[in-house]
Amino acid sequence: MNALTRHIVRIGKALSEPARVRLLEELARRGRMYCTEVQQLLQLAQPTVSHHLKVLSDAGLILTRRRGRHLELELNPANVALLQQWLQALVGPTQPQP
Secondary structure, eight states: OOHHHHHHHHHHHHTTSHHHHHHHHHHHHHSEEEHHHHHHHHTOOHHHHHHHHHHHHHTTSEEEEEETTEEEEEEOHHHHHHHHHHHHHHHOOOOOOO
16 A cells, blocks of 8 residues: 555545535634634533544644634645545546537
């Protein structure tokens, strides 16, 4: 299995949980969020949120940075684009509709 395949598999596993998909959708909408906002959004305990953030970070889908005592999150545009390109390659170029 090549590196790209391993990376896509890791992304697929990260997307297999509805709470993580919901978080990615919200990050795409807002641009950035703090960990405390994620807890409020998902209505999950802090350890569960931390687990989801670790999975998304390990898959390369989010970037995190410390802002004082807070953890700021945003989508990783490079890896989101990689996933988009990989999916596009599966379906091939789209043909214009007459």
